[in-house]
Amino acid sequence: MGVHHGGDTVQNNLHSSPVDVVNIALTVSAPDVDVVNIRSCEKVNDVVDDTRTRLVDSALRLLREEGLDAVTLRAVGDQTGLSRMAPYRHFADKTALLAALALRVVTDLSAHVAGAVLERDGRVERMRAFYTGYVEYAMEHPEEYRLVFASDFLIGDHPELEAAIDEVMAALGMEVTCDQAASKAGMMALLSTAHGLAQLAAAGHLSHKGISHTDVIDVLVTP
Known part of the structure; x- marks a missing residue:
């Protein structure tokens, strides 16, 4: 394979084998070496990100299926179908893996709740949607919910x-309260109430008393 100097040649060879990329880097001018190095680093980063995502996907499946x-x-x-040592290249320890998994769960929880909230108009109905979406997610995904609040x-x-x-x-606070200046304390009050209600519902305390979480939510949002 003939190698010529210049950016065009580098662009044409970016899809070459790793050995060819090294050969190009050794023969082209300095600016072209920078281009090749940047593209090579981007490819490596993409592979790393993809592997990390696959590992978190597998962790989520294990969490749902086995606890x-x-x-x-x-x-x-x-x-994941990788070596047993592969996860150690991406996570320092089990807690680091669980933190990445918890981040995924928080994203899913927020999407679930936000979707319900945005379908409603008015502060009362949005608060009802927030509490309902939050509690139902916790009850339908007990292991994920337990993970997020793990010690x-x-x-x-x-x-x-x-x-x-x-x-x-912060985003949910603005959507639920219809207030751009929703305070952290205000949102924490909503979260604390939703969390307590979710815990009571999941433990069966509400059903034991013959009431549902929606009965409690009606009381919470009634002016």
Whole structure:
């Protein structure tokens, strides 16, 4: 394969084999080497991101099918069809894996709740949709919900997860209260109430008393 200097030649050879890419980098001018290196790094990053996503997907399947205790780095590697050591290249330990999984669950939970809220008009109906969507998600996905509030995630240890939760809560706060200036304390009050109600419903305390979570929500949102 003949190699010529210039950006056009580099562009034409970006899909070459790894060996060819190295040969190009050794023979082209310095600016062209930079282009090849950037493209090569992008491809490597894409592979890393794809593998990480597959690992989190597998962790979510294990969580749903076998429960939180079944989610280990080795089990996730087996589930993904990779070597048992592959997950260790992407997650420092089991807690790091669970934090990434919790981030996925928070995203799913927020999408579920936001979808319900945005279908309603007015503060009262949006609050009703928020409580209903939140509690129903917790009851339908008990293992995911348990994970997000697991004691593994100590305050300050997982800033990425905390930031995602804060962002979700802020966005939901504006949608639920119809107030652009919704306070953190106000949203935390909504979240605390929804969380407590979800816990009571999941544990069977409400049904034992002959009431449903919707009965409680009616009381909560009635002016």
